[in-house]
Amino acid sequence: MERRHLAECGSTNTEALAHLRQGGGPLLVSASRQTAGRGRLGRVWQSDDAALTFSVALPVPAELDLAGLSLAVGCTVADTLDPGGERIRLKWPNDLFLDGAKLGGILIETAPLPAGERGVVIGVGLNLQPLPADADRRAFTSGHAALHTLDPDATATSALDRLAPALRAMLADFRTLGFAAWQAAFARRDLATGQRVRVGELTGVARGVSPRGELLLDTPAGVQACHGGELSLRLDPAP
Numbered sequence: 698m699e700r701r702h703l704a705e706c707g708s709t710n711t712e713a714l715a716h717l718r719q720g721g722g723p724l725l726v727s728a729s730r731q732t733a734g735r736g737r738l739g740r741v742w743q744s745d746d747a748a749l750t751f752s753v754a755l756p757v758p759a760e761l762d763l764a765g766l767s768l769a770v771g772c773t774v775a776d777t778l779d780p781g782g783e784r785i786r787l788k789w790p791n792d793l794f795l796d797g798a799k800l801g802g803i804l805i806e807t808a809p810l811p812a813g814e815r816g817v818v819i820g821v822g823l824n825l826q827p828l829p830a831d832a833d834r835r836a837f838t839s840g841h842a843a844l845h846t847l848d849p850d851a852t853a854t855s856a857l858d859r860l861a862p863a864l865r866a867m868l869a870d871f872r873t874l875g876f877a878a879w880q881a882a883f884a885r886r887d888l889a890t891g892q893r894v895r896v897g898e899l900t901g902v903a904r905g906v907s908p909r910g911e912l913l914l915d916t917p918a919g920v921q922a923c924h925g926g927e928l929s930l931r932l933d934p935a936p
């Protein structure tokens with residue numbers, strides 16, 4: 698996979714989508730600074746050189762089921778950076794937590810391509826360094842954790858050198874196996890399982906994920922399968 702590094706850009710996801718729309722092949726694009734980084738559900742993703750920000754661009758068959766892709770990416774990032782499996786946890790559908798605070802997130806976007814293909818962009822943002830003491834923490838509603846707490850020697854380059862081959866291998870397997878191959882790996886790091894949560898309008902007890910990556914929510918009306926696209930999960934919802 699081609700690798701490209703930019704000192705600054707608006708968003709590596711935007712760069713990756715433009716690359717695919719111009720007919721480009723697999724690409725990993727990283728940036729030292731994003732001026733218009735974005736998160737899920739229209740949120741802003743604040744990032745500077747205290748974070749690792751990159752996107753993988755990939756043309757895939759149009760019919761490939763992408764429902765569990767963000768979970769498989771989360772498992773791969775967590776297993777690579779925390780092989781012991783004890784500290785990085787995953788919050789369905791796209792958050793990485795370290796010791797109970799948000800370490801990073803995943804934003805998947807797609808673009809239609811000609812000839813039965815679809816362009817997929819997987820954006821990953823990870824906090825490398827802790828917030829400065831005087832930072833305004835109100836914007837970080839899920840808390841803020843930094844990779845340096847886990848690995849004080851980690852740099853953006855060293856982390857990306859570990860993640861790039863792992864993600865490449867994962868994506869090759871995902872094409873043939875789908876999310877089902879990561880269901881057990883996700884279960885080991887699932888932050889919400891057994892807890893009372895809110896997903897969109899529904900509240901219930903999280904019961905893991907289906908082989909397609911849907912959250913299984915135990916509600917008074919029975920177990921409901923929730924799709925990740927437009928939903929996020931809140932832990933500890935008000936009764």
Ligand code: BTN
Nearest residue numbers: 708710734735736737802820822
């Ligand atoms: C989230 O937590 O809502 C997802 C955050 C994803 C941020 C990454 S940083 C690299 C890529 N470029 C972006 O503009 N967003 C993603």
